[in-house]
Amino acid sequence: MSLRNKRKHVMNEAQWEDQRLPLRNQYIVKVLRSMGNNLHMVKKPCGEVHYVSMPTKFRRSIWIKRGNYVLVEPILEGKKVKAEIVKIFNKDSIKFYKENNIWPEEFVENKILEVKDDDIDFFENLNRNYHIQYCSEDSSDSGRGTEVED
Known part of the structure; x- marks a missing residue:
C-alpha cells in the first residue's frame, strides 16, 4: 500500500466516515494545547484538565x-496521561453529535451578538494609544480633532 493510500485510510478511520456514537467509556474533550511528543493537554466538560x-x-x-474536539478513551497505565485519542471531530461529526444530544452543554459555543450602530463606540483598540489634538478655530479643519498615534 502506498503512503498516500495509507494516509487516506488513516484519515477516514480517525474521522469515521460513517458516524458512530461513543462507547460508554469514551468521552469528548477540547484540546487546550499541544505539549510535544504526541501529547495534548485537554479539558473535560466538567473542567478537569x-x-x-x-x-x-x-x-x-x-x-x-x-x-x-476529540473523542478519547481512558487508559489505565500512567499517572499523567489518562486517555488516548480515538476520533478527531470535524464539522459534520459535531453536527451529528449535537443532533443526537450527545454533545456536552459546556462545549456549546455562544453566538456573537449583532453589533448595532449605537454600540460601535463601545469597542476600542487598546493596543494603540491615541491622543486627540484639537486645532484652533482659525484653521481650515473648523475645530475638528485629529488623531495622533504615540
Whole structure:
C-alpha cells in the first residue's frame, strides 16, 4: 500500500466516515494545547484538565491544533496521561453529535451578538494609544480633532 493510500485510510478511520456514537467509556474533550511528543493537554466538560496521547497510527498523518474536539478513551497505565485519542471531530461529526444530544452543554459555543450602530463606540483598540489634538478655530479643519498615534 502506498503512503498516500495509507494516509487516506488513516484519515477516514480517525474521522469515521460513517458516524458512530461513543462507547460508554469514551468521552469528548477540547484540546487546550499541544505539549510535544504526541501529547495534548485537554479539558473535560466538567473542567478537569489532563493529558491525552496520540496513537501511533495517527502520528504522521493527522495534526491536532488548539480548540479542536476529540473523542478519547481512558487508559489505565500512567499517572499523567489518562486517555488516548480515538476520533478527531470535524464539522459534520459535531453536527451529528449535537443532533443526537450527545454533545456536552459546556462545549456549546455562544453566538456573537449583532453589533448595532449605537454600540460601535463601545469597542476600542487598546493596543494603540491615541491622543486627540484639537486645532484652533482659525484653521481650515473648523475645530475638528485629529488623531495622533504615540
